Amino acid sequence: MQFSSLAAIAVLGLTSFTTAHPHKRSVDLVEALKILAPKSVSCDGAKKPDECRTAEQAAPFLEAGFKKYGLVSDNAKAAALGLVSLESGDFQYKRNAFPGRPGQGTVNMQMPNFNLEYARSLPEVAPLVANITTTEGLSDAEKNRMLSLLVENDEYNFGSVSWFVKWKCPEVRCTLAKDINQGYRDYMACVEVDPDNEERMASFKLAKQAFGITV
Numbered sequence: 115m116q117f118s119s120l121a122a123i124a125v126l127g128l129t130s131f132t133t134a135h136p137h138k139r140s141v142d143l144v145e146a147l148k149i150l151a152p153k154s155v156s157c158d159g160a161k162k163p164d165e166c167r168t169a170e171q172a173a174p175f176l177e178a179g180f181k182k183y184g185l186v187s188d189n190a191k192a193a194a195l196g197l198v199s200l201e202s203g204d205f206q207y208k209r210n211a212f213p214g215r216p217g218q219g220t221v222n223m224q225m226p227n228f229n230l231e232y233a234r235s236l237p238e239v240a241p242l243v244a245n246i247t248t249t250e251g252l253s254d255a256e257k258n259r260m261l262s263l264l265v266e267n268d269e270y271n272f273g274s275v276s277w278f279v280k281w282k283c284p285e286v287r288c289t290l291a292k293d294i295n296q297g298y299r300d301y302m303a304c305v306e307v308d309p310d311n312e313e314r315m316a317s318f319k320l321a322k323q324a325f326g327i328t329v
Contacts, residue, residue, distance in 0.1 A: 217257025
């Protein structure tokens with residue numbers, strides 16, 4: 115009888131736990147990318163086919179970046195992907211094309227000063243930029259060379275967004291995990307863009323939809 119009572123309590127406890135903590139659905143990142151970055155379905159017709167990556171090509175490198183730099187919550191992933199899908203034209207561009215600013219690029223469209231920091235954080239790349247201490251006064255050719263070291267490797271290119279969130283917007287991850295909408299505004303403030311810009315808001319809403327986030 116005592117065993118039966120304990121078993122019943124255990125079952126009730128388990129039921130309560132699973133009710134309070136329902137199983138979270140797993141997001142298929144490839145399918146999510148196709149929703150939030152519609153052009154990533156195919157690179158057919160891309161203006162720069164050598165820079166373009168499809169959802170299938172981008173997903174494993176983005177996922178690796180999330181793991182490496184600790185973007186755990188779907189909220190953080192959605193916000194980050196909403197930003198870079200807009201910045202990169204749905205992963206069709208690795209280098210700034212409009213207006214064509216030298217040295218600006220990666221999927222995160224980082225400015226050269228951030229690219230230098232990022233490059234110096236990568237053991238394989240750091241020796242190749244060891245002679246560069248600042249981007250102030252750096253020639254366009256050197257800015258572009260440094261960018262090439264990052265964008266010609268898909269791991270580095272797609273990892274840039276997670277690196278930036280971790281090291282340049284560290285508080286944002288916690289805010290996003292609790293409140294994606296406030297976190298988004300804080301994130302946009304960190305990257306110094308207008309959170310109310312129509313294009314950015316549309317991209318953000320599409321990213322939330324892709325991850326099944328309804329708030």
